[in-house]
Amino acid sequence: MGKEARMIEFSGVNKWFGPLHVLNDISLTVGKGEVVVVCGPSGSGKSTLIRCVNGLEPFQQGRLVVDGTDLSNRRALRALRMEVGFVFQSFNLYPHKTALENVTLAPIHVRGLNRTEAEARGRALLEKVGLGDKMGNYPHQLSGGQQQRVAIARSLCMQPKVMLFDEPTSALDPEMINEVLDVMVGLAREGMTMMVVTHEMGFARKVADRVIFMDRGAIVETAPPETFFTAPLHARTRDFLGKILHH
Amino acid sequence: MLGGLNTRVMLEYLPEIWQGFLSTLWLSAAGFLGAMALGVLACALAIQPLRWLRAPAVAYVDVIRATPLLAQLYFLYFGLPRLGIVLPEMLIGIIALSLNSGAYMAEIIRSGILSIPRGQVEAGMSTGLGYMQRMRLIVLPQALRATVSPVIGQTIVLVKDSSLLSLISVVELTRAGQRIAIDRFMPVEGLVATALGYLVLYYALKSAAGAWSARNALPGRG
Numbered sequence: 001m002g003k004e005a006r007m008i009e010f011s012g013v014n015k016w017f018g019p020l021h022v023l024n025d026i027s028l029t030v031g032k033g034e035v036v037v038v039c040g041p042s043g044s045g046k047s048t049l050i051r052c053v054n055g056l057e058p059f060q061q062g063r064l065v066v067d068g069t070d071l072s073n074r075r076a077l078r079a080l081r082m083e084v085g086f087v088f089q090s091f092n093l094y095p096h097k098t099a100l101e102n103v104t105l106a107p108i109h110v111r112g113l114n115r116t117e118a119e120a121r122g123r124a125l126l127e128k129v130g131l132g133d134k135m136g137n138y139p140h141q142l143s144g145g146q147q148q149r150v151a152i153a154r155s156l157c158m159q160p161k162v163m164l165f166d167e168p169t170s171a172l173d174p175e176m177i178n179e180v181l182d183v184m185v186g187l188a189r190e191g192m193t194m195m196v197v198t199h200e201m202g203f204a205r206k207v208a209d210r211v212i213f214m215d216r217g218a219i220v221e222t223a224p225p226e227t228f229f230t231a232p233l234h235a236r237t238r239d240f241l242g243k244i245l246h247h
Numbered sequence: 248m249l250g251g252l253n254t255r256v257m258l259e260y261l262p263e264i265w266q267g268f269l270s271t272l273w274l275s276a277a278g279f280l281g282a283m284a285l286g287v288l289a290c291a292l293a294i295q296p297l298r299w300l301r302a303p304a305v306a307y308v309d310v311i312r313a314t315p316l317l318a319q320l321y322f323l324y325f326g327l328p329r330l331g332i333v334l335p336e337m338l339i340g341i342i343a344l345s346l347n348s349g350a351y352m353a354e355i356i357r358s359g360i361l362s363i364p365r366g367q368v369e370a371g372m373s374t375g376l377g378y379m380q381r382m383r384l385i386v387l388p389q390a391l392r393a394t395v396s397p398v399i400g401q402t403i404v405l406v407k408d409s410s411l412l413s414l415i416s417v418v419e420l421t422r423a424g425q426r427i428a429i430d431r432f433m434p435v436e437g438l439v440a441t442a443l444g445y446l447v448l449y450y451a452l453k454s455a456a457g458a459w460s461a462r463n464a465l466p467g468r469g
């Protein structure tokens with residue numbers, strides 16, 4: 001992969017929480033426009049891995065370059081975060097702001113858009129995620145699926161180059177999972193670079209370029225979805241797939 | 248017993264009681280402003296990352312919470328002159344009230360700030376908001392909302408605590424009531440008059456708290 005085609009590049013990244021080796025020699029490159037799904041058992045370090053990408057977690061060893069910025073440069077972090085969206089499992093909307101205000105806050109205060117521009121952009125995005133009629137609602141007046149779509153719109157409103165998702169559907173009731181996945185599929189098809197921690201294997205099959213399996217802080221296996229699901233190389237991957245596909 | 252209250256004497260002393268009431272009102276107001284300023288400052292220092300700035304704020308809160316207000320008041324009253332600082336009693340009283348309530352205000356504000364889930368702060372970071380922006384746009388508006396009721400509660404305590412200033416001969420509501428006791432040997436009349444004054448202040452603060460929370464409840468919630 002040429003240098004210009006790389007969006008995220010981990011080289012030999014190691015991280016410890018005290019004695020716990022939570023990221024074990026991670027090397028991984030995600031190209032522009034690529035969609036990478038990360039799965040693995042609970043506690044394997046998936047969240048930690050993607051939280052490193054926008055500097056929410058520091059690490060002790062190795063190098064991580066995102067959109068040309070070396071993450072060891074903490075001063076460049078704010079500028080980088082403007083280009084990297086993050087969607088949390090628990091939505092983390094601002095409860096004292098309406099859906100539209102949640103979405104326009106950062107564009108106004110970080111990108112310096114005026115209110116009219118920001119609201120035009122915000123409205124268009126909320127329409128796009130199917131919430132055209134909920135712009136004035138507060139988070140507690142929205143269902144989980146709606147809240148997560150607002151959260152996605154909030155990230156997109158900064159017009160990021162990369163979107164990171166940490167189990168975006170695992171706090172949702174089953175009937176709401178698809179409304180969120182549909183938005184993500186649309187985004188992937190538009191060519192957004194995405195790293196998605198999820199156990200939604202339907203999503204992985206549909207849009208992932210690669211699926212990564214993590215266990216105990218290490219990347220055990222990386223493969224395109226067809227291979228990953230039909231012919232996994234490692235016993236641990238097979239074990240894991242057996243568990244999540246049959247319940 | 249209350250039926251036997253000598254209301255004529257109480258009315259006779261109404262001007263003194265009224266003066267005492269006004270004095271308590273403005274001592275409390277001044278103490279409140281001082282306490283809020285100190286509280287915000289101590290809290291800001293206590294939550295920021297530099298240890299050497301955190302330590303004095305934490306020590307201040309600990310010392311105040313560990314010792315009685317009366318001791319703090321006497322400490323200033325007798326201690327400041329020994330440092331060559333001579334201030335009017337009233338000012339010493341206001342300083343004591345401010346220092347005392349300031350420590351409690353700091354704790355109230357701090358717990359309001361800590362009550363904001365970390366995830367919201369991370370969401371702010373993830374969209375590029377800086378520390379001050381996250382504080383101003385996300386954390387403080389919610390934290391202060393959560394803080395108003397306990398702040399009013401602490402203010403009610405402050406109003407009552409201001410009665411201790413009578414011990415360093417500041418004339419306020421309690422001391423005005425004592426005049427009736429001393430001049431006319433009618434301590435009950437004096438105490439009832441004093442209590443009525445505090446009740447008025449209490450109800451004013453209580454209804455302010457009620458009005459505030461009715462107006463500021465999030466739409467559609469509570």
Ligand SMILES: Nc1ncnc2c1ncn2[C@@H]1O[C@H](COP(=O)(O)OP(=O)(O)OP(=O)(O)O)[C@@H](O)[C@H]1O
Pocket residue numbers: 017020022040041042043044045046047048049
């Ligand atoms: N702040 C922290 N301090 C100490 N240990 C932590 C911290 N955050 C995570 N860990 C530990 O690091 C390991 C990896 O955590 P991480 O959240 O990355 O796992 P995960 O794969 O996302 O798990 P899950 O599927 O449950 O979300 C776990 O053992 C976890 O307990």
Ligand SMILES: [Mg+2]
Pocket residue numbers: 046047048166167
């Ligand atoms: Mg996780």
